[in-house]
Amino acid sequence: MSDSVQTQSVAAVIILAAGGGTRMKSNRSKLLHEVGGRSMLDWAVRAAEGVRPERLMVVVGHLADQVTPHLQEIAPEAATATQAEQRGTGHAVECGLAALGEITGEVVVTYGDVPLLAADTLLAMVGEHRAAGNAITVLTARVPDPTGYGRILRDADDTVAGIVEHKDADETQRGIDEINSGIYVFDAAVLRAGLARLEGDNAQGELYLTDVLGIARGDGDRVGAYRTDDLWQTEGVNDRVQLARMNAELNRRILEGHMRAGVTVLDPATTWVSDDVSLGTDVTLHPGTTLAGATTVGDGAEIGPDTRLRDTAVGAGATVLRTEANLATIGPRAVVGPFSYLRPGAELGEGAKVGAFVEVKASTLGPGAKAPHLSYLGDATIGAGANIGAGTIVANYDGVAKYPTVVGEASFVGSGSVLVAPVDIADGSYIAAGSTVTDGVEPGQLAVARGRQRNVDGWVARRRAGTRTEAAADRARAAGTPHPGVERDTDGRDES
Numbered sequence: 001m002s003d004s005v006q007t008q009s010v011a012a013v014i015i016l017a018a019g020g021g022t023r024m025k026s027n028r029s030k031l032l033h034e035v036g037g038r039s040m041l042d043w044a045v046r047a048a049e050g051v052r053p054e055r056l057m058v059v060v061g062h063l064a065d066q067v068t069p070h071l072q073e074i075a076p077e078a079a080t081a082t083q084a085e086q087r088g089t090g091h092a093v094e095c096g097l098a099a100l101g102e103i104t105g106e107v108v109v110t111y112g113d114v115p116l117l118a119a120d121t122l123l124a125m126v127g128e129h130r131a132a133g134n135a136i137t138v139l140t141a142r143v144p145d146p147t148g149y150g151r152i153l154r155d156a157d158d159t160v161a162g163i164v165e166h167k168d169a170d171e172t173q174r175g176i177d178e179i180n181s182g183i184y185v186f187d188a189a190v191l192r193a194g195l196a197r198l199e200g201d202n203a204q205g206e207l208y209l210t211d212v213l214g215i216a217r218g219d220g221d222r223v224g225a226y227r228t229d230d231l232w233q234t235e236g237v238n239d240r241v242q243l244a245r246m247n248a249e250l251n252r253r254i255l256e257g258h259m260r261a262g263v264t265v266l267d268p269a270t271t272w273v274s275d276d277v278s279l280g281t282d283v284t285l286h287p288g289t290t291l292a293g294a295t296t297v298g299d300g301a302e303i304g305p306d307t308r309l310r311d312t313a314v315g316a317g318a319t320v321l322r323t324e325a326n327l328a329t330i331g332p333r334a335v336v337g338p339f340s341y342l343r344p345g346a347e348l349g350e351g352a353k354v355g356a357f358v359e360v361k362a363s364t365l366g367p368g369a370k371a372p373h374l375s376y377l378g379d380a381t382i383g384a385g386a387n388i389g390a391g392t393i394v395a396n397y398d399g400v401a402k403y404p405t406v407v408g409e410a411s412f413v414g415s416g417s418v419l420v421a422p423v424d425i426a427d428g429s430y431i432a433a434g435s436t437v438t439d440g441v442e443p444g445q446l447a448v449a450r451g452r453q454r455n456v457d458g459w460v461a462r463r464r465a466g467t468r469t470e471a472a473a474d475r476a477r478a479a480g481t482p483h484p485g486v487e488r489d490t491d492g493r494d495e496s
């Protein structure tokens, strides 16, 4: 492919997207169903944009009220033409061409439901079109089972003579295994002239775009084919079985790319990585990992098993296992999981740790800070090296509004504490286990905010006489020894 082919844009791409998609059995437009985390229409638009069209026109009809707003989101520069009644592919292109107005040059036609079609293939087809000096070039493929497709008719000298639809084909024509993908480059004037002469005198009573090729040939225009070996690029999605196949194939391609670039994928069958994800060298993905959105993973990080990350940044050397994270940032060498839940705005510094059954929302953990077990941290800023004891809850919500909490650098929050926001716990301070903290704590202080322990002598003998507990108490008193290794501090530890 010459440079000029890649740099010279085409006049327009028309994406056909008006069809019913009834076999999806869905209330959603077929084009909004996702492959590799992106709608089918999004894939079609991306491929189209690869040939840098001056204008991008999408022909909408069925469920246009869903398709048009989605298109505006993914491609604000695209325009739509409405095909109110679906009278065939020729009629659909007519609608698109009419909306483009007085256009000259090359018009590429594609479908909205062929998600694996790549921009490179369109570029190569346009390149062939220019090199051969064609008026029309059609993208074709040779397939094992051509049933249902239009067949490419070639003359004895191999030039393309036209296309015959499966339903209109005779036995000999049905034996042809070269199929029409439905993707073409047209000279705008040839296309316009051909469309004007279409008649619906065929098995389906439709205006066939495919008939334009025969008409142009009859007029002496050059019609050619560009054949691809990658059959997936010509395959449309009509039902959810095909949708699953397409998802699996795209995922396989994405994973293969990452593996070739230095990522270990232990079980490709249960690992799903969407197209926008970027993975560093020596990343390991364990079984059951899903990486969605614009997730990034730094060199040497280990993800999974059983982990789903969406729009999350993972630093180099981090470990993230059995975790759900959305819009979170996990610093280098941080350790997350198992069973952790990072919600939007969770930011973990270098070497920080979030452990089992810990939920973090809109909170920052400084470098080396740890919340290892059973905690909720919301709207909190945890300083570097601070330790959040097991079962600590940040009570950030009073039923009306949410408030911030700060735990300073190298501070230590004892297990089972409740930090009632807003509260500011200074650097270098301690919270006694089981405290409910409502007031600020100064540097170097120990805050104790709980009832003091009271031991009632003889209670078991009086209130639980005859139980196995009383028997154990009697034995222990007779032996007279504390449990080995446990210091029995009867002074109380509160030091207050």
Ligand code: UD1
Pocket (backbone or CB within 6 Å): 016, 017, 018, 019, 020, 059, 083, 085, 086, 087, 088, 089, 090, 091, 092, 111, 112, 113, 148, 149, 150, 151, 163, 165, 179, 180, 181, 182, 207, 208, 209, 210, 236
């Ligand atoms: C069409 C081709 C066939 C080709 C096949 C490849 C024609 C006549 N036939 O057949 O040669 O092998 O695609 O998949 O072109 N659409 C509209 N409006 C309409 C009709 C269709 O927008 O009135 C859109 C559909 O949404 C779809 C595309 O055009 O994206 C193809 O339509 P479809 O009905 O699937 O065409 P086929 O009969 O499969």
Ligand code: MG
Pocket (backbone or CB within 6 Å): 236
């Ligand atoms: Mg079809």
